[in-house]
Amino acid sequence: MNLHNHHPTDDLLAAYALGALDADEAMRVETTLANNPEAQAELKALSEIVAMLPYAAQPIEPSNTVKQQLFARVAADQAQDPPAQMPTTLPPVALQPQRGWRMASAAVMAILLLLIVGLGSFTFSLQSSIAELQLTNQSLETRLADLQQTLAETQTSQQQLAAQFEASQNNVATLMTRLTQEEQVLTFISAPGVATRILEATNSQIRAAGEMYMYPGQTQAVVLFRGLSPLESGRVYQFWLANNEGQVDAGIFHVDESGLERLIVNAPREVNAFTQVMLTIEPEGGSDAPSSEVVLEGSL
Secondary structure: OOHHHOOOOHHHHHHHHHOOOOHHHHHHHHHHHOOOHHHHHHHHHHHHHHHHHHHOOOOOOOOHHHHHHHHHHHHHHHHHOOOOOOOOOOOOOOOOOOHHHHHHHHHHHHHHHHHHHHHHHHHHHHHHHHHHHHHHHHHHHHHHHHHHHHHHHHHHHHHHHHHHHHHHHHHHHHHHHHHHHHHHHHHHHHOOOOEEEEEEEOOOOOOOEEEEEEOOOOOEEEEEEEOOOOOOOOEEEEEEEEEOOEEEEEEEEOOOOOOOEEEEEEOOOOHHHOOEEEEEEEEOOOOOOOOOOEEEEEEO
């Protein structure tokens, strides 16, 4: 509102924007507004402020008692003050504002200002709540990422434990097989009627020895070795059965640092049909004929 060019209807515009004028006063203001662009602009600004008032506070549902009292008062007012006959024409004369209307206009403007300030505070509070929710969401996203990482680590640990368990089961199965074989060997070499043959080193630098257990007329035998040296990669020990017809491969094996090994021999015919046995060092995979590197030998 321009304070230097005050118009008599300026004090009534706020009340008009709020719909607080009676019909006569409203008609006079509208007549003046028709030819006053400045007043029209001022009314437009006030109307925009009034339009924001419903959003300045949260709506509150009145109680049934308040509703009944309000409706009763409206009905009583309508019964006491019947609508007056509107004049057909009104002169386009601006109203002379009274002191009471000036005070009412100032009060209305003060109320509007307070409501706008309240609306700003409510908006700021809402923005603060949104910021807090965003921080909460970020915290939840971080916790979710941590839980997902923990779940992935747990799944990896489960897979590792499953692999270890499977490897352990395989080891147990291998040990059980080995135990069964050792029991069979022990039964074989301790049974009555078993014949024993000694295998001796071919020179004094070799600290190894061996015993061969067999039954006459059977094709199976057991040989126990001790004191053998581990071989370098690509070389193996190979056991042979021999007679005047030639040599027969009876098995290949490696030894560890203990130098102990046992070999179950399955000969192509009765073991006692052979006259000699020997242990040689051969390339990995064995040879078709014994090499000159004879470690142990014995007579059957």
